Amino acid sequence: MSLGDHFKTIAVNTDLLILGGGMSACGAAYEAAYWARKHNKKVTVVDKASIDRSGAVAMGLSAINMYIGLKDNDNTIEDYVKYVKNDLMGITRDDLVANIARHVDSSVHLFEKWGLPIWKDENGKYVNEGRWQVMIHGESYKTIVAEAAKNALSSLGENGKYYERIFITEPIIEEGRCVGASGFSVREKKIYIFKAKAVLDAMGGAVHVFKPRSVGEGLGRSWYPPFNSGASAYFTIRAGAEMTCQEVRFVPVRFKDAYGPVGAWFLLFQSKATNAAGEDYMQTRADELKKWAPYGLSKPVPANLRNYLMMLEVMESKHPIYMQTAEAIKNIAGQIKDEKEARRKLKHLENEAWEDFLDMTISQALLWASTNIKPEENPSEIAACEPYFISSHSGASGAWVSGPEDMAPEGYKWGYPNMTTVKALFACGDASGASSHKFSSGSFTEGRIAAKAALAFCMDNNDIPEITSEKIDKLKQEILAPLETFEANKAYSNDKDINPNFVKPKMFMFRLQKIMDEYAGGVSTHFMTTKPLMEKGLEFIQYMKEDSKKLAAEDLHELMRCWENIHRLWQAESHIRTMLFREETRWPGYYFRSDFPKMDEENWHCFANSRWNPETNEWKMMKREIKELVKLDA
Amino acid sequence: MPSFVITDKCDGCKALDKTACQYICPNDLMVLNIETGKAFNRAPEMCWECYNCVKICPTQAIEVRGYADFMPLGGYVQPMRSSNAIMWSVKFRDGQLKRFKFPTRTTPEGSAEPDAGFETGTDNIKSPLLRTEPQSLGLEELKKIEE
Ligand SMILES: Cc1cc2nc3c(=O)[nH]c(=O)nc-3n(C[C@H](O)[C@H](O)[C@H](O)COP(=O)(O)OP(=O)(O)OC[C@H]3O[C@@H](n4cnc5c(N)ncnc54)[C@H](O)[C@@H]3O)c2cc1C
């Protein structure tokens, strides 16, 4: 009897299959439930974790980063598109950003009604952190949103289901259409075959592709949560979908080591960052910004350029870089003449500062406590984190999706909003590319847009090809291969982790991280790379692809780790290939090609897209034109 | 190790079919040792210190000892979560103690009503209007930009 015989195969049939249980998946489930009820359709949600606390918002958040304020005429959707496009150095899909922007306020108003405490001023208006961010008491943000999504699903009765602790492995394609997904339970010996009329990919971004700065216990303290491992990108790439902006990683600057948020400090408290000598590098290096005009000269300065100026300081050993928290607090409290009032204000600011961490990066509070840092007394170090893939934030990598019917220019739409170039496969949140800065609220909103479109697609495309039993057997074999490999070879060596016939997922991950760090512009090379370096890196990636067939797992948990790293590997390969294709440096604070050190508007003011062909196993790289709805101010 | 279980306090969630910490951990780290009846974090170096296991444990058996590769000993951050607020105790290495309390939600748990009183302006599944819109936007109609 083979190991596979101990595993049951569970087949689930549905109309709309939503993969992931994070912010965008919750938005999708919420919206889908309404339209599915009207049209008697089934909706199924699958998450590798528990929806109450899964994905990037698992810990909570201290701000909603995307709110336009349309009803009060605070801003327009055009304003938001300009902001995003400038931050991404001109590379953005205006139609996608505008579509999210015109809907996002409605999601935020719903969150508030469901019970999320949003800060208000004396006139009942939301308290802004910056122009687009509103402050929240967000410890339970994800729990509240998950509750509304689950309540919506349960209004469908038997037609609304969610599955937790199921890890999605592969897309299932028949006759060029996505007809479902395979996965396995991380708790029981069960393989799942989900068959669907439309599939929505919402499995978040990727971390641990690059070597993190801390590699002991602190390995898990990446800014981005270690439980999102590139499943979204893997899924669309393997389905044969066209991808966009796979070169656009995100390198956040955060408080050093624990990676606590800096947004409130920069925006709400108007704090400055300085080098070790106390110099404000945004001022002393202002000339550098001219090299990156027009984007570098507009306000706010794009995130990657702010990073870059700081990196220049570090390369000249002018660090530690400090967030001048004490000075900022003094400046605010100092404006108040009455002494008692000033003291009260100080206390208030202290509370706000600690809540910022305790709501969303508790480790940072722990680090301040263990190093006796009191923000009103001492400054605190900041630094660049390692690179991540998160297109919903300041990165942009993801699937190339169809735009909104009533706003997308020619060439940007081929039917249903948010459908990828593969029939029946949709993407949202971190899974869709070229529409950055959606954050939690925009991801939820994009999930809504995509789910409604996907249900409309289901109604128009009701007949789907069968999945053959040979295909199911093959999927099952591939999913379980690491368990088989371990069983078949474990007796050979005295050490369950060291064996010439297999590789365990943890060391496999370390190998990938080392390649990416050293050849693809990670932390240890100051995010710099070149053509020869990347070509060498790709050579090593090919060995890893071969060795991925020899991953070994002792149990279901390790089986999940194996699959996470297969997903990461493909995310890594597409990243290198796209950086290699784009022969310029456009986002110097995210990565720097020292063989092409300048921005090249003439040749590269365009999208760098790619497609892996499942039939031929070949990658094709292509340029796509930027079509603007809004012009940046000159 | 990031999250750890205080042996004496963990009762294995009274041998229910799944323990609270195992149910919640987004990275599938918390497991029950069947022999001892106590939970443990199976891969502390993959822990995000998200505190979800800490917040959910019914016996307050889980705490966090900051990542040893960069945190000096002596810091301590521990929450107590009720149905609508969270109280934090923060102890510094130098012994100072601070307490913070923040609200977490304004409605009773479980009560989130999907439509929240808003009406949906269309029956058309092909219309760009979403559920509860345009009312939930606070606008008469949906905006757009044209080329
Ligand atoms: C540290 C940090 C701070 C942030 N701060 C803010 C902020 O202050 N304000 C703000 O508005 N936004 C913030 N964001 C952004 C926000 O969290 C994201 O934009 C949003 O969560 C993206 O939604 P998503 O659905 O694409 O991904 P996620 O919410 O991350 O959800 C991904 C889902 O996919 C599941 N999954 C992953 N792999 C698989 C698989 N193989 N099989 C099945 N399921 C899988 C996960 O369990 C999870 O449920 C922050 C993000 C981070 C990382």
Ligand code: SF4
């Ligand atoms: S939740 Fe607490 S009591 Fe229950 S098993 Fe986990 S540590 Fe033990």
Ligand code: SF4
């Ligand atoms: S702190 Fe978070 S990641 Fe770590 S074990 Fe607990 S629930 Fe899991």
